[in-house]
Amino acid sequence: MTHDTTRENARHGPSYGTLTAIWCGLLVLTVVTVGVAGVDLGFWNVVVAMAVATAKAALVVLVFMHLKYENWVFKGFVLMTFAILAIFIGFTFFDTAYR
Amino acid sequence: MTDTHKDYEGAKLGMWLFLFTEILLFGGLFVLFAVYMARHHEAFHMASRHLDVRMGAANTVVLITSSWLAALAVAALKRGQDARARGLTLGTIALAGVFLVIKYFEWSAKFRHGLYPGSEHLAAGPPGEAVYFAMYYAMTGLHGLHVTVGMGVLGFAWWLMRTGRCTRADFVFLENGALYWHLVDLIWIYLFPLFYLVG
Numbered sequence: 001m002t003h004d005t006t007r008e009n010a011r012h013g014p015s016y017g018t019l020t021a022i023w024c025g026l027l028v029l030t031v032v033t034v035g036v037a038g039v040d041l042g043f044w045n046v047v048v049a050m051a052v053a054t055a056k057a058a059l060v061v062l063v064f065m066h067l068k069y070e071n072w073v074f075k076g077f078v079l080m081t082f083a084i085l086a087i088f089i090g091f092t093f094f095d096t097a098y099r
Numbered sequence: 100m101t102d103t104h105k106d107y108e109g110a111k112l113g114m115w116l117f118l119f120t121e122i123l124l125f126g127g128l129f130v131l132f133a134v135y136m137a138r139h140h141e142a143f144h145m146a147s148r149h150l151d152v153r154m155g156a157a158n159t160v161v162l163i164t165s166s167w168l169a170a171l172a173v174a175a176l177k178r179g180q181d182a183r184a185r186g187l188t189l190g191t192i193a194l195a196g197v198f199l200v201i202k203y204f205e206w207s208a209k210f211r212h213g214l215y216p217g218s219e220h221l222a223a224g225p226p227g228e229a230v231y232f233a234m235y236y237a238m239t240g241l242h243g244l245h246v247t248v249g250m251g252v253l254g255f256a257w258w259l260m261r262t263g264r265c266t267r268a269d270f271v272f273l274e275n276g277a278l279y280w281h282l283v284d285l286i287w288i289y290l291f292p293l294f295y296l297v298g
Contacts, residue, residue, distance in 0.1 A: 004281050012177045012178060013133050013170075013172065013174050013177055014174065016171060016174060016282075017135045019167060019214055020167070022167070023163065023164065023167035026163045026167075027160065030156065030160060031158050033291075033292055033296065034152065034156050034296065036296075037152075037296035037297070045296075045297060046297050049292035049293075049297050050289075050292070053288050053291075056288045057285050057289070060166065060281055060284060061285070063170075063277055064166055064167070064169075064281045065281045068111050073112070074111075074112065074115060077112075077115060077116070078115070078119075081122055082121040082122075083228055084123070085123065088126060088130060089126070089129070089130050089133070090277040092130050092133075092134060093133075093134070093137075094136075096137070
């Protein structure tokens with residue numbers, strides 16, 4: 001049963017119901033991010049905003065962009081891209097923060 | 100009829116490779132924004148108050164919804180529901196238009212208040228504020244350009260479906276167009292909190 005559903009998803013992509021659930025999740029997270037911004041958490045405002053944005057990005061990439069249903073080649077490439085981006089951002093901050 | 104070789108996986112992987120270059124393009128601008136924000140924290144905080152959070156939030160909802168419609172369009176075409184796929188694609192394009200109209204009103208309000216690159220108001224204020232608005236126009240402008248291109252790509256996908264060249268059996272053009280559209284949504288997901296909320 002589970003196996004059949006997985007194969008069905010691989011061929012057709014996620015169902016209308018799954019896509020709609022993800023859309024609702026994205027709307028809820030948007031409300032959360034606007035709500036949290038109204039509370040003064042100091043430095044943690046940035047952390048929370050970026051964490052919520054990343055959760056939203058993960059939903060879009062995994063389900064809307066079908067990455068969850070792709071083979072390891074696609075998953076590996078996406079992971080590599082974000083690793084490169086993290087190195088890019090991280091090393092820039094090592095440089096600018098300790099000047 | 101000629102026997103053309105179609106490589107579905109290759110076409111999709113090619114699209115993803117292009118999207119990676121887009122991620123790194125915007126990634127560079129995000130790094131620039133983050134470093135300047137760390138350097139001019141107070142000025143960025145004050146400058147971000149000039150933005151209208153309601154308009155930014157409305158545009159977030161519009162773009163998320165358009166992305167949902169694009170994903171539904173791909174699902175519909177894969178199930179052979181051609182008319183529904185075409186309608187959903189048109190819906191995506193219409194919401195992209197709504198996004199640009201809201202953006203137009205936002206930008207023109209900023210211009211009326213003298214908040215544009217090189218304006219006297221910004222020249223008189225702290226340098227961090229001018230940097231904030233330079234980044235605001237550069238990043239939302241480049242993003243807006245991507246929205247316009249996305250409308251064109253999805254419009255072409257609609258035309259291919261209409262003329263029977265993008266079908267249940269060969270749907271990769273719509274799928275790649277939708278991938279591009281989701282990336283446009285993805286970038287906005289980060290732009291919105293950075294410019295409207297964090298500062």
